[in-house]
Amino acid sequence: xxxxxxxxxxxxxxxxxxxxxxxxxxxxxxxxxxxxxxxxxxxxxxxxxxxxxxxxxxxxxxxxxxxxxxxxxxxxxxxxxxxxxxxxxxxxxxxxxxxxxxxxxxxxxxxxxxxxxxxxxxxxxxxxxxxxxxxxxxxxxxxxxxxxxxxxxxxxxxxxxxxxxxxxxxxxxxxxxxxxxxxxxxxxxxxxxxxxxxxxxxxxxxxxxxxxxxxxxxxxxxxxxxxxxxxxxxxxxxxxxxxxxxx
Amino acid sequence: xxxxxxxxxxxxxxxxxxxxxxxxxxxxxxxxxxxxxxxxxxxxxxxxxxxxxxxxxxxxxxxxxxxxxxxxxxxxxxxxxxxxxxxxxxxxxxxxxxxxxxxxxxxxxxxxxxxxxxxxxxxxxxxxxxxxxxxxxxxxxxxxxxxxxxxxxxxxxxxxxxxxxxxxxxxxxxxxxxxxxxxxxxxxxxxxxxxxxxxxxxxxxxxxxxxxxxxxxxxxxxxxxxxxxxxxxxxxxxxxxxxxxxxxxxxxxxxxxxxxxxxxxxxxxxxxxxxxxxxxxxxxxxxxx
Numbered sequence: 001x002x003x004x005x006x007x008x009x010x011x012x013x014x015x016x017x018x019x020x021x022x023x024x025x026x027x028x029x030x031x032x033x034x035x036x037x038x039x040x041x042x043x044x045x046x047x048x049x050x051x052x053x054x055x056x057x058x059x060x061x062x063x064x065x066x067x068x069x070x071x072x073x074x075x076x077x078x079x080x081x082x083x084x085x086x087x088x089x090x091x092x093x094x095x096x097x098x099x100x101x102x103x104x105x106x107x108x109x110x111x112x113x114x115x116x117x118x119x120x121x122x123x124x125x126x127x128x129x130x131x132x133x134x135x136x137x138x139x140x141x142x143x144x145x146x147x148x149x150x151x152x153x154x155x156x157x158x159x160x161x162x163x164x165x166x167x168x169x170x171x172x173x174x175x176x177x178x179x180x181x182x183x184x185x186x187x188x189x190x191x192x193x194x195x196x197x198x199x200x201x202x203x204x205x206x207x208x209x210x211x212x213x214x215x216x217x218x219x220x221x222x223x224x225x226x227x228x229x230x231x232x233x234x235x236x237x238x239x240x241x242x243x244x245x246x247x
Numbered sequence: 248x249x250x251x252x253x254x255x256x257x258x259x260x261x262x263x264x265x266x267x268x269x270x271x272x273x274x275x276x277x278x279x280x281x282x283x284x285x286x287x288x289x290x291x292x293x294x295x296x297x298x299x300x301x302x303x304x305x306x307x308x309x310x311x312x313x314x315x316x317x318x319x320x321x322x323x324x325x326x327x328x329x330x331x332x333x334x335x336x337x338x339x340x341x342x343x344x345x346x347x348x349x350x351x352x353x354x355x356x357x358x359x360x361x362x363x364x365x366x367x368x369x370x371x372x373x374x375x376x377x378x379x380x381x382x383x384x385x386x387x388x389x390x391x392x393x394x395x396x397x398x399x400x401x402x403x404x405x406x407x408x409x410x411x412x413x414x415x416x417x418x419x420x421x422x423x424x425x426x427x428x429x430x431x432x433x434x435x436x437x438x439x440x441x442x443x444x445x446x447x448x449x450x451x452x453x454x455x456x457x458x459x460x461x462x463x464x465x466x467x468x469x470x471x472x473x474x475x476x477x478x479x480x481x482x483x484x485x486x487x488x489x490x491x492x493x494x495x496x497x498x499x500x501x502x503x504x505x506x507x508x509x510x511x512x513x514x515x516x517x518x519x520x521x522x523x524x525x526x527x528x529x530x531x532x533x534x535x536x
Contacts, residue, residue: 052421072421083286083414084471093411096422101408129469130414145418 005030005068005153005184006051011060012241013043013050019058019241020046024209028186030065030152033179035199035215036188039231042205044188045075048155051186064153069097071151073142075158081130087141088126091116094148116144121170136167143174154178156187160194172198192219206230256494262382266447266490266500269383269391273443273456274482276395279402279475280440281457282464283433286471287413290462292345293454295352297441299329300450301359309366315387315446319394322445326438329355334431387446394443398436405429410471448501455505456482463512466519481511 006028013021021043028034036044049055050062052072064070071094092105092113099105105113117123120140130138139159146154156175160168176198178185189195195202195215202218204210206227211218256263284293300322307314307321329351336347383391402409408425411418419426437457444453464477489504496503517524 054417054420070421072417074417078417079415080413083410084469084474085410085414086470089410090414093415093418093422099407101423101425102404149422 003030003065004028005032005065007063009061009063011050011062012058013046013055014058017058020207021050021205022207022241023060024205025060026203026209026212028184029201030184031179031182032184032201033175033199034186034201034203035195036186036203036205037190037192037195037219038205038210038227041207041231042227043207044205045157047205048072048157048186048188049074051153052155068153069149069151070153070155071146071149072155073146073157073159075161079130079138081133081138084129086126087122087128087130087133088113088117090130091141091144091148094145097149112148113144116147119147120144120174136163139163139171140167143171147174152183154183154185156185158188158190160189160191168194195219252495253491256491263490263494265383265388267487269388269447270486270490270504271483272392272395273440273447274460274486275479276398276402276436276440277444277456278460278464278479278482280398280433280436281459281461282471282475282478283409283413284437284457285461285465286474290458292348293437293441293457295348296326296329296437297445297450297454298356298359299352300326300438300442300445302355302362303359304445304450305359305362305366309362315384316390319387319390319442319446322442322450323438325355325359326442327435330431330434330438334434338427383446391443391446394439398439398443401432402436405432409433448504452501452505455508456485459505459508459512460485463508463515463519466515466521466523469521481508481515485511 004027008024008026008028011021011024012019024047036047038044046055050057052070053064054072092109094116095105095109095112098109114123114126117126120143122137122140122144125133125137125141133141143159159171159175163171172194175185175187187199189199196219199215201213202215203212204218204223204227208230210227210230211220211223257267281293284290303321303323303325304318305321307317307319310321311317329348333344333348333351336342336350337344340347342350405425405428408419408423408429412426412429416426440457441450441453444456447453448456460478460481461474463481464474467477468474485504485508489507490500492498492507493500493503498506515523518526520526
């Protein structure tokens with residue numbers, strides 16, 4: 001009997017009252033490894049943001065087991081790579097839960113940061129600035145930061161976008177290590193083959209939840225076709241949702 | 248000779264010593280604050296805020312006459328009010344920060360110019376716009392030093408959240424709520440630094456003390472800490488050389504200091520080891536790895 005780490009009940013997330021994720025319910029089990037898949041505009045990133053607590057539901061609820069430590073890796077475009085700090089400082093920020101805004105790094109902490117660099121294969125890159133890195137190296141560094149965050153729930157938004165096969169394989173191996181350590185992982189992905197090979201659970205999203213469960217049951221031709229059909233255009237004149245007015 | 252030119256003015260004249268202390272205190276705070284403004288791509292924000300300070304300074308002048316303390320407190324009040332209002336509008340509406348600040352600073356500037364032109368003479372306006380470091384009295388100097396000290400202490404306190412808010416705001420939001428407050432506090436520090444500067448350099452040129460050293464420093468160092476130290480050093484040197492230049496040539500102190508800072512910027516731009524133009528023009532063989 002596994003326990004639910006996250007319980008979504010009829011949750012709607014959106015922008016300016018327009019839903020991007022519509023009436024989604026479901027449970028994420030502790031220790032599960034779940035891929036969120038779906039067409040562009042399906043609300044995958046929005047759902048991840050909602051789970052991370054970066055936006056609150058328009059309606060419905062999201063219940064997290066109290067004390068769950070969350071690490072959230074957004075799509076990497078948000079980073080200002082011209083800002084002149086070293087890769088070491090960026091990665092060491094993963095220890096925020098220990099240092100807070102003011103605390104210094106202990107000898108042990110510094111050692112942990114160097115170890116994280118080694119685990120992602122970036123040893124020797126500590127003093128580089130962010131603008132001197134390739135996209136793959138930066139993604140490795142962000143994974144090193146995730147290692148230091150030591151979170152129970154790890155949320156990854158398209159972690160393998162624009163990443164070569166070698167780096168993808170390394171990052172996937174790291175995700176599997178986290179899975180083996182009993183952490184709960186939810187990742188937004190586009191590559192169905194990777195989802196089939198590495199992610200036991202899947203959630204197929206097309207603004208509504210099309211299917212959620214074991215990946216083999218979710219990734220059927222029928223489900224994928226339905227998902228494609230369900231993506232409707234954003235309607236400026238949309239009426240108040242019928243499910244909402246009924247309740 | 249050198250003694251007469253460089254040291255004697257400060258030994259002989261108390262107003263020069265005072266001016267030097269005031270300017271050095273100012274440079275210590277202006278360098279780090281300017282560095283963050285530059286790195287946040289807000290180099291022109293200082294200009295907007297400088298205009299914001301005018302009505303407060305003018306009101307202080309009208310109420311208490313030529314009291315630097317009153318003008319400082321007045322300028323501080325309007326500056327902080329505008330930062331706060333703009334911050335609230337940015338959060339509550341779809342306006343971006345630059346747009347909401349532009350809205351408020353223009354209103355503030357118009358009010359300031361109205362006050363000065365209704366009640367004062369053109370001489371007063373010139374004084375507020377261009378400052379007069381050589382007339383710095385004791386209370387004003389203490390206030391300036393206190394504000395610089397406070398600015399540095401607060402900047403040290405918000406340093407980590409502020410850096411993360413610049414580099415990776417989404418990450419900071421996921422681990423802490425400190426990002427928004429850190430940014431707002433930083434804007435308040437910009438106002439305090441500008442207000443300390445306008446006594447010495449006037450509202451228009453006090454921006455120069457923040458931005459020119461910071462921009463020049465980009466050509467001397469790669470990492471944040473190095474840039475901050477370089478900016479502070481360039482600010483200190485500009486203050487010292489600017490005052491000496493002003494003493495010997497009769498130039499007003501404000502423009503003299505900023506002109507020296509400007510010259511140091513052009514030198515850095517040309518000869519700086521980190522991306523300076525001359526170094527770029529020299530043919531360089533590429534490395535093996």
